[in-house]
Amino acid sequence: MGTYTANVRWEISEGEDFPTNKYSRAHVWSFDGGAKVPGSAAPGYLPAALIDESAVDPEEALLAAAASCHMLYFLAYAAKAGFSISSYEDNPVGEVEKNEAGDPWVSTIVMRPHAAFTGETLPGAEEIEHLHHKAHKSCIIANSLKSAMTIEPIIEG
Structure with a gap:
């Protein structure tokens, strides 16, 4: 279906000391x-001097990828169903825990998406839930993770 690539690049800066973990x-x-x-x-794992808190950490990127994938499928399914959406927002939360072997992993992801529907035909709560279910089932990222993922849509009205 497709091959995707990215480039991740790091290099040591002058004055940093790799063998002592000070880079x-x-x-x-x-x-x-x-x-x-x-x-x-991510902040909290290393001294602040060794990280860039303004940058995206891998844990945040995982949440953003999962939420973005879900949103794109949700928007597509909503449009196909004849609904109009003026905005969509989600603030996913992931929990990092240690597994049975003591290794850290993102054990749970909770998404709370909110879509603002407009127009003459507005979906009911059941239709919105159905659209989210279809989006979750189709999401490539969600299908690639072993984390427990919960979708708790914010439904107005």
């Missing part, structure tokens, strides 16, 4: 369309 974790993600995103380790 910046800041790096750059580059994508085929030309976008470059600053990346770094």
Whole structure:
């Protein structure tokens, strides 16, 4: 169905000491369309001097990828069903825990998407739930993860 690529690049800066673990974790993600995103380790794992808190960490990127994938399928299914949406927002939350072997992993992801529907034909709560179910079932990222994923749509009205 497709092959996807990205480039992740890090290099040591002058004055940093790799053997003693005193080096910046800041790096750059580059994508085929030309976008470059600053990346770094997540805050809390290392001293602040070794990370770039303004950069995206892998855990945040995982949440954003899952929420973005879900949103894109949701929007497609809503349009196909004849609904109009003026905005969509989600603030996914992931929990990192240790597994049975003591290794950290993102054990749960909770998404709380909110779509603002407009127009003459508005979906009911059951239709919105159905659209989210279809989107979740179709999402490539969700289908690739072993994390427990919950979709809790915010439904107005």
